[in-house]
Amino acid sequence: MEPEASIESARMIRVAVVAVGNIPSAQLRDYVALVLRHRVVSLECARLFYKEHQKSPFAQQSWDTGSLCFKFLVGGAPRSPWEDFQANRKCLGVIGLMHCPTTPDIGAAYDHFMAICRAYPSAQEKRCFALYPTDGQVELDEKKRQHLVMFPPDRQMLEYHLQTLMQDFAASLLMAFESWVLHAEPVGAILTTPLDSQASLNSEEVSKAKKRRLGRVQKTIGDYCLLAGSPVDANAHYSTAIDLARLTGDLLWHAGAIEGSVSALVVDRGGLKDPQLEEEVRYRYLEVIQLYHRKTALSFELEATLKLARFLCRKELAGQVVELLMGAVEGSKTLMDASDRLVLNVEVARIFGALGYxxxxxxxxxxxxxxxxxxxxxxxxxxxxxxxxxxAKSYRIQSKAAFSARTNTLMELLHEKDEPSRDSRGQYSSLEVGADGQWSTLQMDILGDMLAAAVRAGDPLSAWSAAARLVRGHYPLITPSAQFGLATALVTAAERLPPGTRCSDPALPFVRLHSYPRLPPELEVVKRFPGKKEWWVGASSVGPFIYTPFTSKGNESENSAEVIWVVGEPVQVLVDLSNPCAFEVYVESICLSVESGEIEAFPVSVVLPPNTSQVLSLSGLPLSVGSLVVRGCIVQCFGVVTEHLFEEAGELVSGVAISDPFRSVGGPRVSQSVAAVVEVMPPLPLLVAEVVGGEGAVVLYEGEIREMHIRLANAGVVPVLEATMTLTGKHKEHVLSLGHDILTAALPLFPGASVVVPVKLKAGQPTTEVEVVGSKGAGVNNVKPAKDPACPMLVIYYAGPPMETRDMKTKAVISPSLPPGRRLALPLQLHVLRGLYLQQARLLSMEVPAQISRYLPDPGACKSEATSPTSTLVKIDPYRGSWGLLLLELELWNATDVLFEITVTVNKGKESVDEELADDGMVNDSLYPSTRIDQNHSARVLIPLERFKLPGLEKAFLARSLAKKYGLTKHDSKARESSERQAKSELNATIEELSSRISVKWHSGRNSAGELPIKDAIREALQASAIEILLPDPLTFGFRLARDCRPSYGDKVKLSEDAVDEQPKSEDSEHVTVTNQGNNDSIVAQELTPIEMLVRNNTREAVTMSLSVTCRDVTGASCLGSSGAKATVLWAGALNGVDVEVPALGEVVHGFALCFLVPGQYTLLGAAVINDPDESLGPNSNLQYPESEPEPLYYSGPPYTVNVTGIS
Amino acid sequence: MASTACFVIVGRNDCPIYESEVGTAPKKDEATHLHQFILHAALDIVQDVVWTTNGMFLKVVDKYNELLVSVYVTAGHTRLMLLHDSRNEDGIRNFFQEVHELYIKLLLNPLYVPGSRITSPFFDTRVRALARKYL
Known part of the structure; x- marks a missing residue:
């Protein structure tokens, strides 16, 4: 049986092409390709070399359209026993190919060629082409080698020369055919086939054989006519042959003649097919098949069937073709020759392939x-x-190498995916699904066969590839022992391969992208939003709402999808490795494989025990700027290097039998967009921060103030051009100030340079041990919660210079773009310990009566005394009394193991503080000697507070508002409420101010100092009795000796507008220091002493009142004998019921005289009874003086002490 | 007489979703593969034949040596393919119809994803029973 047999093959002139001499295989292939181009030589061209020696037997030859067809048998072919039966089976020509440069002895080579030709006795023409001969060889050429043709050594002309020679060759063959045909008829060629019986012929049979011979000759002539490109002539001869053969019952030749005539018919049509022709061919071929069948020439029968099937091979006639082929296959069972069966199967497969099956x-x-x-x-x-x-393609188990034609790189796929075209995606997925999980039984069978064939063929790479595909694609269906067998096959195949061999088919393990871990916070890249000062803050969300859950969610996902790497900085990718098989997989090396980018990947080796999977961190170093895709891993496993693309979820699940190899990882796959594009950025600066002299955490006591130094060094290769420090996180109040100026001044910070930035800390509340859940910052660049969220984070945003991004291909500068910046987050690990506990704070009131003297105390004098360093202790002015002196007692407990020294300062008003600071900074600090508190001891610190009356203006305002409130618009409740509120707020403001003025500073050890945060405690303490302290009395009383001016002892009331306004002024000086200066003004007993009482009205209303004076001795009993007791003090003037009217903010002086009979200490008390409470301060007193006399209309002043000395 | 029969249900994406050797002939491993190869190859023919008739039962569409391939195509283009060596067309038709009914019942199972492998042992038992009954 002939391979590739077709109806047209009857016109093919068979020519053997053989290599002669020593010829390199590459050259041979090249020359053969040149020769094979000339399969068809048109008669028109061949005619140029054609010489008509005698009348041509091919009368109907069409010189214009006809052609000769060659069938080149490269390497020759064995002689067929059937060559007499069909002329196209004969080898009618031999072409030798000789490569002269490697064949020095042309003569010997030519002899070799002639020897080869002897094997082809039917060859009519022989040619030996000597290519690229040397000059010497040309010279040595002998004319006697008639078949030798030397080619000029010119590659360009070679094709042309070859064409000419082939035309000449065709013409020679044509002439040979002519002569054969002319000689065949008269001479009577002996034409036999193996089927002819060799038995001796009897006479009857001899005559029959003669007729048969004629028919056979006619048929053979027809064959030659067909070969010579004259189908019409051939048809005529075939018709004769058919008749003769039918007559003689020569079934085989009958069939052969019909076949030939059909061929002639088809050739005559020039390859055009129409249904009519097809029908005729089919009909006649069925007859041929029938004849062959009758003759039991099975191979011819099958060949004819195949020829017919091939001829009919059209989609429309698929049914007929399938039927023919199935018949042929069924018939082939009885074929004896194995190679025939092989050819038949090959042909059937080919025809089915051509049919699209x-x-x-x-x-x-x-x-x-x-x-x-x-x-x-x-x-x-x-x-x-x-x-x-x-x-493999049909069973969808192609090697990945075969896929390379369909080079859809992952990059392109990604772009494709971006497009909304659903079709392409669907196609892709179906392809991917189809690539695995088809009919796995068959796939396994084929792969097993491939493995066995490759092992037998000694092709280790194919064996490895097949075994890899088998184990990777079908491991769930393979028994563990078979899996071990495959592993052994892989190893043995790898042993025969050179080390480092690459294979396109991955074996184990399965590799899946797990995630791109975030860069460590100090390496993290922060996107810059140009045109904003705070460039790290993302674009504000659109919409009227500050927070919408949707936008923030969207940002989140966007964040996770975006991966930014920096050139030259190592990166990590987490991958899942899985070995679902029963044998241990030793991965010799595994490293990342990227697409469209450069990365220096660092390989690692790993051992995967059976049925395990693990997450592996692979690192690499990006080398070029641009975008890249991490598509998989380069794995060296079982001795062969393969590229494992990351598994797609669908790829694995699609196969019904194939289960997920990652199931032992647990849980569903991390939802991540597959192989996101990674942006690689140009180098960025890298700041490294360290705390100077710091060991990490800073331990502070509550209220401590300390300066911390942070050294920032640029460890990158690009200068830092801009940097901004911010504070985030909890307990920001601990940080007083950041050295913004120093940092700004140090810019640009070149690589290697460093700057020390001071940070001033002030410890606030003690940090609790409880972990507080860190809150996430809003915006695009989320601040990662620190390890210890209780710490404030010093976040430095910095960026390098703008970079010119270059186009990867053209290397041209596209545009100066803004490279991203970075964030350096330095948690300031502050641990604030509780230093001193404030146990309690309370106000202690003190009543020290003032001594009466000739003059009212001069506030200026007091102040000067107060500021003198010798008299820093609290002293009480005996002439002013300390009715208003209050002591703030702070009880402090030292729970720590160090000493504390406490200093109390009370700042003056703002102006005075400035003033004093300008004068002498120590004044405030060391006004009082410090108090020392040992460990585990408590101490009480007394802070003297004089009446912190409101300053004058405020007081006036308050008075006015009070007056308004209670005098004028008392019925208007609304106004009253509002003014009350006003008053309240003013009060609060005052308390606030006051509490802020008191500060308790502490020292401990050499270098820790701070301030106790007791503001709140003071405020609380003050709040309780705020009004008492702060509000001025409506009436103030004062006494003085009226020595100089002798008033008339009556109820003479003198309005003294210009009287010294002592009270408000004295309030200004907080440090009441009263000296014992009254000694020189002592009052002598038994002498009438004129005394003046000053009554001041602090309200804005004129008040009519009745004044009275009481005098008490040391025991507190009245000395004036009012209660019927014996009076020890005599008096002149009115002491009771002095009716006066004091104008608003005015003052009256009431004079009287006292004669103390007994020396000693007396107390003078002024009192007033307001006559018309309705119009004045009645409600006011109710409201604000609950502790005064039960009678709301009664006021008494502070006690004044009178020291009466004896006469002596 | 021992009969050979291999029954396969092929889903619409040309993946086998059910396969079983329902013949009475002693099983040979390579033979089962050959049977499946034949059925796989027959899909090409089914793909053409299915458009030439209105019926679901396509009768014998293909043969390999003495093995015949009968196919029944459901409306959802699921192909029930039977490789057999007996020429009992009526029995095969009945077999296919019953299996089709079974398959429809299976499809009604909300837990069964159409196109996935049929793993129900009940289905398997019933198919084998039907094969014994009709083939």
């Missing part, structure tokens, strides 16, 4: 492979492997 073709190809494998030879195994490789 891929699976059918694959099936018969597999049959071919099995037939090959039955032959016990290496070549057959190789052929089997090749055939199986062809079937």
């Amino acid at each position: 891929e699976r059918k073709a694959a099936f018969y190809a597999r049959q071919v492979a099995q037939l090959y494998q039955q032959q016990d030879s290496c070549w057959a195994a190789m052929s089997a492997l090749q055939v199986l490789t062809l079937t």
Whole structure:
């Protein structure tokens, strides 16, 4: 049986092409390709070399359109026993190819060629082409070598020369055919076939044989006519032959003649097919098949069937073709010759393939492979492997290398995915799904066959590839022992491969992208939003709402998808590795593989025990700027380097039988966009921060103030051009100030440079040990919660210079773009310990009566005394009394193991503080000697507070508001409320101010100092009795000795507008220091002493009142004898019921005289009874003086002490 | 007489979703593969034949040597393929109809994803029972 037999093959002139002499295979291939171009030589061209020696037997030859067809048998072919039967089976020509440079002895080579030609006795024409001869060889050329043709050594002309020679060759063959035909008829060629019986012929049979011979000659002439390109002539001869053969019952030749006539018919049509022709061909071929069948020439029968099937091979006639082919296959069972069976299966597979029945073709190809494998030879195994490789596509188990034609790089796919075209995506996914999980039984079978064939053929790479595909694609269906066998096959195949061999088919392990871990916070890249000062803050969300859950969610996902790497900085990718098989997988090296970018990947090796998977961190170093895709890993496993693309979820699940190899990882796959594009940025600066002299955490006591130094060094290769410090996190109040100026001044910070930035800390509340859940910052660049969220974070945003991004291909500057910045987050690990506990704070009131003297005390004098360093202790002015003196007692408990020294300062008003600071900074600090508190001891610190009356203006305002409130618009409740509120707020403001003025500073050890945060405690303490302290009395009383001016002892009331306004002024001086200066003004007993009482009205209303004076001795009993007791003090003037009217903010002086009979200490008390409470301060007193006399209309002043000395 | 039969249900994406050897002939491993190869190859023919008739039962569409391939195509283009060596067309038709009914019942199972492998042992038992009954 002939391979590739077709109806047209009857016109093919068979020519053997053989290599002569020593010829390199590459050259041979090249020359053969040149020769094979001339399969068809038109008669028109051949005519140029054609010489008509005699009248041509091919009368109907069409010189214009006809052609000669060659069938080149490269390497020659064995002689067929059937060559008499069909002339196209004869080798009618021989072409030798000689490569002269490697064949020095042309003579010997020519002899070799002639020897080869002897094997082809039917060859009519011989040519030996000597290519690229040397000059010497040309000279040595002998004319006697008639078949030798030397080519000029010119590559350009070679093709042309070859064409000419082939035309000449065709013409020579044509002439040879003519002569054969002319000689055949008269001479009577002996034409036999193996089927002819060799038995001796009797006479009857001899005559029959004669007729037969005629028919056979006619048929053979027809064959030659057909070969000579004259189908019309051939048809005529065939018709004769058919008649003769039918007559003689020569079935085989009858069939052959019909076949030839059909061929002539088809050739005559010039390849055009129409249904009529097809019908005729089919009809006549069925007759041919029938005849062959009758003659039991099975191979011819099958060949004819195949020829017909091939001729009819059209989609529309698929049914007929399938029927023919199935018949042929069924018939082939009785074929004896193995190679015939092989050819038949090959042909059936080919025809099915041509019909578009891929699976059918694959099936018969597999049959071919099995037939090959039955032959016990290496070549057959190789052929089997090749055939199986062809079937692989139909069974969807192609090697990945075969896919390379469809080079949809992942990058392109990604772009494709971006487009909304659903079709392409669907196609892609179906392809991917189809790539695995088809009919796995068949796939396993084919792969197993491939493995066996490859092992037998000695092709270790194919064996490795097949085993890899088998184990990777079908491990769930393979028993553990078979899996071990595959592993052994992989290892043995790898042993025969050179080290470092690459294979396109990955084996184990399965690799899946786990995630891109975030860069460590100090390396994290912060996107810059140009045109904003705070460039790290993302674009504000659109919409009227400050927070919408949707936008923030969207940002989140966007964040996770975006991965930014920096050139030259190591990166990490987490991958899942899985070995679902029963044997241990030793991965010799695994490293990242990227697309469209450069990365220096660092390989690692890992051992995967059976049925395990693990997450592996692979690192690399990006080398070029641009975008890249991490598409998989380069794995060296079982001795072969393969690239494992990251598994797609769908790829694994699609196969019904294939289960997820990652199931032991647990949980569903991390939802991540597959192989996100990674942006690689140009180098960025890198700041490294360290606390100077710091060991990490800073331990502070509550209220401590300390300066901390942070050294920032640029460890990158790019200068830092801008940097901004901010504070985030909890307990920001601990940080007083940041050295913004110093940092700004240090810019640009070149690589290697460093700057020390001071940070001033002030410890606030003690940090609690409880972990507080860190809150996430809003915006695009989320601040990662620090390890210890209780710490404030010093966040430095910095960026390098703008970079010119260059186009990858053109290297041209596109545009200066803004590279991203970075964030350096330095948690200031502050631990604030509780230093001193404030146990309690309370106000202690003190009543020290003032001494009466000639003058009212001069506030200026007091102040000067107060500021003198010798008299820093609290002293009480005996002439002023300390009715208003209050002591703030702070009880402090030292729970720590260090000493504390406490200093109390009370700042004056703002102006005075400034003033004093300007004068002498120590004044405030060391006004009082410090108090020392040992560990585990408590101490009480007394802070003297004089009446912190409101300043004058405020007081006036308050008075006015009070007056308004209670005098004028008391019925208007609304106004009253509002003014009350006003008053309240003013009060609060005053308390606030006051509490802020008191500060308790502490020292401990050498270098820790701070301030106790007791503001709140003071405020609380003050709040309780705020009004008492702060509000001025409506009336103030004062006494003085009226020595100089002798008033008339009556109820003479003198309005003294210009009287010294002592009270408000004295309030200004907080440090009441009263000296014992009254000694020189002592009052002598038994002497009438004139005394003046000053009554001041602090309200804005004129008040009419009745004044009275009481005098008490040391025991507190009245000395004036009012209660019927014996009076020890005599008096002159009115002491009771002095009715006066004091104008608003005015003052009256009431004079009287006292005569103390007994020396000693007396107390003078002024009192007033307001006559018309309705119009004045009645409600006011109710409201604000609950502790005064029960009678709301009664006021008494502070007690004044009178020291009466004896006469002596 | 021992009969050979291989029954396969092929889903619309040309993946086998059910396969079983329902013949009475002693099983040979390579033979089962051959049977499946034949059925796989027959899909090409089914793909053409299915458009030439209105019926679901396509009768014998293909043969390999003495093995015949009968196919029944459901409306959802699921192909029930039977490889057999007996020429009992009526029995095969009945077998296919019953299996089709079974398959529809299976499809009604909300837990069964159409196109996925049929793993129900009940289905398997019933198919084998039907094969014994009709083939």
